[in-house]
Amino acid sequence: MPSNASERRAVPVRAPLATTADNALKIVVVGGFGVGKTTLVGSVSEMRPLSTEEVMTQAGAGVDDISAVRDKRTTTAAFDFGRITIDERRVLYLFGAPGQKRFWFLWNQLFTGSLGAVVLVDTDRVRDSWYAIDRLEHHRTPFVVAVNRFGPGPGLAEVRRALDVSDRVPLVDCDARSRESSRDVLVTLVQHVSGPVHGSAPTSASTPEDTP
């Protein structure tokens, strides 16, 4: 092992794991192709996120539909991984799933042992999220739905109807590029699966949806 130097190079963590953390929760982030899963894990992680992004190639023309995400140049080929401490004791290990159908076989392993999930939704392509929701309901994994806002779009009540999820499933808005917003989504999930988070009530993300 010649690599003390390279190991040092590889460890600039943004925040060390708190010594008080004794409760690890495995969380998966799922959703359709190009909805912002990698962005969310990357923006919220307190350590340098593992990202397995690969340049999309000509082989994907006619397979990966990028008409709705034209600025997209790379795609996740395995999974994203990040970590965030939610409160004194609870730390979340985030696994971002790949979106395309050809990588769905990985989801079983990612789902194993997970305590909850975030389903990211793009309101332009709501139906891309159906598969993720079906899988989670089948596995009986608790989840929250987060609408990654790319611009003006339907209200949350509309989205809930389109997704046909129960009123018990929390549904929030978010901006996956924002650390605070993404963190709020995760706080909402943690509260949904394992009780209140003290001292850090989610702000914008938990705005109750307008009921018609």
Next chain:
Amino acid sequence: METMDTSLDWLLENLRHRTPGIRHVLVLSRDGLKMCHTSELHVDRADQLAAICAGIQSLSLSASAEFGDGGGAGQAMAEFGGGVLLIIGAGEGAHLAVVTDHDADVGVVGHNMNELVEQIGGFLTAAPRRIDPAGPTGRTGGSGRGEWAERAEAGAERTR
């Protein structure tokens, strides 16, 4: 299938037939799509193998970035009951993968794979995706958006 370049298939067949123990040979793009493969490998299995190999190579690249010099993945090998999977870089944006029987001589297989890439790696490439500038502009257009806007407005009407 658009992603298939069958003109190179015979070279892959050649690798398979001259190397004892090789069951399948596949060339895949780095984003996980099959480009060409030997004939005994069913297309569905080829799709599956391509995605698996892209994931392995992508994780290997991360390992290289975190614990190596970041120079990228050389080769990956997975051993399992009933076989061995070997993957090496081919041309730009592509990988060459081989599945062997469990008793194959991995040294010979690896050598022959590298030889093939040396010979024809320049042809085993997957160029980055071109974006069609004349195409629809996605988010700003499309009927789905209009429909949603109407429904959202209707929703807003109701809440007022």
